[in-house]
Amino acid sequence: MQVSLVILAAGQGTRMNSDLPKVLHQVGAAPLLHHAMQAGRALEPEVTVVVTGHGAEAVAKAARAFDEDVQTVLQEEQKGTAHAVLQAAPLLQGVAGDALVLYGDTPFIRPETLQAMLEARRRHAVVVLGFHAADPGRYGRLVAEGETLERIVEWKDATAAERAITLCNSGVLCADAGRLMQLCAAVGNDNAAGEFYLTDIVALARAEGLSAGLVLCDEAETMGVNTRAQLAAAEAAFQARARAEAMENGVTLTAPETVFFALDTVIGRDAVIGPNVIFGPGVTIESGAEVKGFCHLEGCHISRGATVGPFARLRPGAELAEDVHVGNFVEIKNAILDEGVKVGHLTYLGDAQVGEFTNIGAGTVTCNYDGVMKHRTVIGKRAFIGSDTMLVAPVTVGDGALTGSGSVITEDVPPEAVAIGRAKQVTKPGLATKLFEKLKAIKAAKAKGQE
Numbered sequence: 001m002q003v004s005l006v007i008l009a010a011g012q013g014t015r016m017n018s019d020l021p022k023v024l025h026q027v028g029a030a031p032l033l034h035h036a037m038q039a040g041r042a043l044e045p046e047v048t049v050v051v052t053g054h055g056a057e058a059v060a061k062a063a064r065a066f067d068e069d070v071q072t073v074l075q076e077e078q079k080g081t082a083h084a085v086l087q088a089a090p091l092l093q094g095v096a097g098d099a100l101v102l103y104g105d106t107p108f109i110r111p112e113t114l115q116a117m118l119e120a121r122r123r124h125a126v127v128v129l130g131f132h133a134a135d136p137g138r139y140g141r142l143v144a145e146g147e148t149l150e151r152i153v154e155w156k157d158a159t160a161a162e163r164a165i166t167l168c169n170s171g172v173l174c175a176d177a178g179r180l181m182q183l184c185a186a187v188g189n190d191n192a193a194g195e196f197y198l199t200d201i202v203a204l205a206r207a208e209g210l211s212a213g214l215v216l217c218d219e220a221e222t223m224g225v226n227t228r229a230q231l232a233a234a235e236a237a238f239q240a241r242a243r244a245e246a247m248e249n250g251v252t253l254t255a256p257e258t259v260f261f262a263l264d265t266v267i268g269r270d271a272v273i274g275p276n277v278i279f280g281p282g283v284t285i286e287s288g289a290e291v292k293g294f295c296h297l298e299g300c301h302i303s304r305g306a307t308v309g310p311f312a313r314l315r316p317g318a319e320l321a322e323d324v325h326v327g328n329f330v331e332i333k334n335a336i337l338d339e340g341v342k343v344g345h346l347t348y349l350g351d352a353q354v355g356e357f358t359n360i361g362a363g364t365v366t367c368n369y370d371g372v373m374k375h376r377t378v379i380g381k382r383a384f385i386g387s388d389t390m391l392v393a394p395v396t397v398g399d400g401a402l403t404g405s406g407s408v409i410t411e412d413v414p415p416e417a418v419a420i421g422r423a424k425q426v427t428k429p430g431l432a433t434k435l436f437e438k439l440k441a442i443k444a445a446k447a448k449g450q451e
């Protein structure tokens with residue numbers, strides 16, 4: 001059965017007190033919107049439509065960054081959830097199968113839950129995702145009998161008896177795409193909020209003799225983000241889940257509560273992650289790699305057998321091949337390190353390529369930026385870069401070449417050559433003693449003058 005997604009993301013999120021549209025606030029280093037899109041993606045949707053409004057351009061751009069095939073449509077004025085869904089109608093015209101409505105600010109709905117809703121669609125024309133709320137607050141209430149749903153009543157419009165119901169509407173629902181649009185078009189706005197409520201389609205469907213059904217999920221899944229405090233709570237919930245999942249997948253976390261994952265972090269079995277490691281977006285780590293404590297990683301790949309840290313920073317484009325060793329206080333950006341490369345200490349490698357089994361001495365810096373442009377450093381295989389070498393890019397060091405410690409390398413070094421670029425050492429016997437005596441005499445004279 002074919003399925004399409006309509007993701008509502010037009011709201012401003014007034015209670016966030018922010019210039020940023022709500023769905024662009026981040027959890028797990030990814031916009032809230034991406035979380036909803038990721039849950040939906042598991043259903044392999046035919047068409048995905050994101051309904052934008054506040055900050056439409058930025059929201060559309062973020063949606064495309066997650067899925068370049070996504071369609072976006074602008075809801076110029078936020079007249080309610082049914083009105084929002086209707087904006088997607090032209091894009092779903094002629095698309096067969098079901099449409100599933102998700103909210104961009106509700107990041108934790110599990111793909112399995114969505115699958116259960118599609119399953120329930122065999123029995124009901126409209127399927128709504130509900131949950132039992134510990135504190136039902138202002139959620140819409142589900143008037144139901146068993147799995148059969150009669151109608152949804154919004155809190156603002158509910159009677160005291162209806163407000164006493166603890167079975168609540170998550171907002172997620174599913175119906176045949178054509179029928180969903182037809183029902184939404186029939187929704188009016190004669191209610192306490194003067195909005196076109198998506199929730200009204202249940203009663204409309206029932207009035208047409210169609211059946212509406214209910215699928216239940218855990219309250220934790222329906223957690224929405226409306227305030228900064230809820231954003232922080234969502235972050236905590238996301239991290240707790242990501243840590244548990246990593247460990248289930250066979251990753252060792254020495255101190256799980258201090259490791260922070262991103263939505264797209266991928267870590268292979270038997271990898272070991274030390275304490276206080278932070279994953280930004282776009283990190284993949286192969287089986288058996290080790291990341292020691294206090295590392296900050298984003299946009300990088302770490303291969304099997306590699307070790308990183310403690311205190312290393314890998315930035316976008318850092319690619320570590322098998323058995324690479326990156327030690328403490330090393331920063332790597334947009335650089336490919338081939339198999340067995342060692343970068344032990346206090347080094348910056350940016351816009352670089354390093355051949356297999358090359359050793360980079362402590363304090364090496366690729367001087368990649370001239371103030372205007374970035375330049376590449378290319379180092380061959382089995383080379384030896386002496387400690388404190390400045391590699392002024394663009395520059396190439398050949399296979400098996402060596403640079404002397406403290407060199408400033410401004411010209412290409414041919415394979416197997418030694419390059420030394422530093423002042424020659426001058427040694428003056430006995431001069432140190434004389435110098436210290438002179439300095440002590442000056443100090444004593446000064447002290448006397450102050451008496």
Ligand code: UD1
Nearest residue numbers: 008009010011078079080081084103139140169170171197
């Ligand atoms: C909605 C449901 C309520 C449910 C609750 C769950 C309706 C009428 N009510 O209420 O039953 O318990 O969600 O969280 O659907 N949006 C648009 N365009 C609009 C209006 C809303 O894109 O014109 C988006 C918002 O950005 C948000 C989502 O739809 O992501 C839900 O809208 P919101 O106004 O928060 O609905 P609630 O009042 O919370």
Ligand code: CA
Nearest residue numbers: 105224225226
């Ligand atoms: Ca809401």
